[in-house]
Amino acid sequence: MHTNQYGPESAPPVLLLHGGGVAGWMWQSLRRSLESRHRVIVPDLPGHGESSSEEYISHSATVNALADLVLQRVGSPVAVIGFSLGAQLSIGLAAQHTPLVSRVMVVSAQAKPMALSGLTLGILCLSAPLARRSWFARLQARQLFIPPELMEQYIDSSAGITKATLTAAVGDNLRFALPENWSRFPGQALVMVGQRERRRMRDSAAAIHAALPGSDLEVVDGCGHGIPLQRPEWFNARVSAWLSQE
Structure with missing residues (x-):
């Protein structure tokens, strides 16, 4: 797995997990805001x-x-x-490899399996070739609030996703359910969702929060699915404050 690292090796480590259809470049703004004080992976x-x-x-x-x-x-x-797909993975990492995670921020994770996931996945796979078309990728980018300076990287990332990866990643995304051990994660946990996200996403955030006593739930006013890219300055400050909490 290709991995970039920034900041001093002796600084507190932070692992950033991107969403589906993008890559580590989506964290450029947050990474730059953290790398002077944290080891960013x-x-x-x-x-x-x-x-x-x-x-x-x-x-x-x-x-x-x-x-x-x-x-x-x-x-x-x-x-x-973690964001979206990465948020589901962050839950899995915290639940299944608890000693490796000090705290977790779950941003826009779906946690309510879809009844018709097979049909939805089939439709997505049929449209997969469109991801290699620049005009289609630009339309999709609007949903994630991809800024102009990252647009070419989004187009390249979108074009590089194979049908096999799409089927596996989206399939598990649609079928994702909270692991049993999530309720026993002992570290700090912040669950975040945009106030303008789909009802399933907002219900998922509530369920993730309810399943872990002591976690915090934050509904971000005016945001859709793409908080880190839609409101980067606010998000960067929020992450810094959260990381500094005892």
Whole structure:
């Protein structure tokens, strides 16, 4: 799994997990705001970005690969911030490899399995070739609030996603349910969702929060699905404040 690292190796480590269809570049603004005070670890998940030659197999396989990454590259517990697909993985990492996670921020995670996931996945796979078309990628980028300076990277990332990766990643995304051990995660947890996101996403955030006593739920006014990119300055400040909490 291709991974970039920024900041002093002796600083507190932060692992940033991007969403589906993008790559580690989505964290550019946040990474720059953190790297003077934190060791920032930014992987491109399998099948995405610089890891596009490595097919996405499953959420479970990716969580285990991320656990290996933390053990080999860091060797101590990390703060994990995940968005969308990455948010589901952050839950899995915190629940299944608890000693490796000091705290977790879950941003826009779906946690209510879709009854017609097979049909939805089939429709997405039929439209997969369109992702290689610049005009289609630009339309999709609007939903994630991709800024102009990152548009070409989004188009390249979108074009590099194979049908196999799309099927595996989106399939597990649509079927995702909270792991049992999530309710026993002992570290700090912040669950975040945009006030203008789909009802399923807002209900998912409420369910993730309810399943973990002591977690915090934050509904971000005026935001859709793409908080880190829609309101980067606000999000960066919010992350910095959260990381500094005792």
